[in-house]
Amino acid sequence: MIETLGYVALGVGVGAVSSFLGIGGGTILVAVLVAVSGFGQQEAQATALAFMVPTAAIGVISTRWHGLGNLRQSAVLGVSGAIAAVGGALLALAIPSDTLRALFAIFIGVVGLAMLLHPTPREDPAEEEP
Amino acid sequence: MLSALIGLASGFLAGLLGIGGGGLMVPLLVSAGGLRQRQAHAVSLGAVVLLALAAAITYGAAGEVRLGTAAALFVGGAAGAPLGAWLLSRVDDRFARRAFGVMLVGTSAYLLLT
Numbered sequence: 001m002i003e004t005l006g007y008v009a010l011g012v013g014v015g016a017v018s019s020f021l022g023i024g025g026g027t028i029l030v031a032v033l034v035a036v037s038g039f040g041q042q043e044a045q046a047t048a049l050a051f052m053v054p055t056a057a058i059g060v061i062s063t064r065w066h067g068l069g070n071l072r073q074s075a076v077l078g079v080s081g082a083i084a085a086v087g088g089a090l091l092a093l094a095i096p097s098d099t100l101r102a103l104f105a106i107f108i109g110v111v112g113l114a115m116l117l118h119p120t121p122r123e124d125p126a127e128e129e130p
Numbered sequence: 131m132l133s134a135l136i137g138l139a140s141g142f143l144a145g146l147l148g149i150g151g152g153g154l155m156v157p158l159l160v161s162a163g164g165l166r167q168r169q170a171h172a173v174s175l176g177a178v179v180l181l182a183l184a185a186a187i188t189y190g191a192a193g194e195v196r197l198g199t200a201a202a203l204f205v206g207g208a209a210g211a212p213l214g215a216w217l218l219s220r221v222d223d224r225f226a227r228r229a230f231g232v233m234l235v236g237t238s239a240y241l242l243l244t
Binding site for chain 2: 017039042050106
């Protein structure tokens with residue numbers, strides 16, 4: 001029970017950071033599940049992906065509500081992405097957990113450095129319109 | 131055609147590393163696809179539903195998904211997302227990015243060294 005409540009609390013934090021920075025919650029979630037909860041790398045990634053499906057679906061509904069998005073374009077990206085995602089997942093399942101953990105750590109390290117070296121986000125062009 | 135290529139690259143990374151894919155998709159949609167920032171976020175979100183579903187099913191077939199944990203996280207996430215959007219309107223964006231960058235680099239170092 002306490003463990004479940006802990007994950008609910010973690011979900012609040014991940015959901016908040018996700019919409020705060022406009023970045024997928026998966027990056028933080030995978031890191032916390034591995035480093036704090038002791039999940040295997042593949043298990044953490046699988047659980048983070050399962051979390052993301054309904055969370056992103058809620059996001060889609062709310063962005064459509066505000067008149068943003070293009071479902072046809074999402075479908076083109078999503079279908080090609082889904083095919084490649086299966087390939088990526090199969091590769092992840094085939095390599096040792098430690099190797100995958102190192103790949104993941106390098107990836108978030110690069111993303112983190114990029115954020116530190118380019119601290120000012122690109123301006124939203126929509127804001128510049130009259 | 132360009133959308134399909136961006137989808138392939140983002141989907142592969144999402145499946146391999148268990149991330150949404152938006153971190154790669156959004157910048158590519160803006161720089162190569164010519165979408166406006168907010169539109170790119172919204173379009174990316176729709177694609178993430180499909181590619182995360184495909185990747186989650188693949189991991190699930192291998193018995194790696196902990197559904198109870200994912201459900202508990204989602205309960206919190208549904209409440210946290212609006213909170214983050216509210217916070218975003220309150221603080222300095224540059225500070226937020228720096229803090230996040232430090233956190234990611236620190237976590238990366240921790241995972242690599244332990």
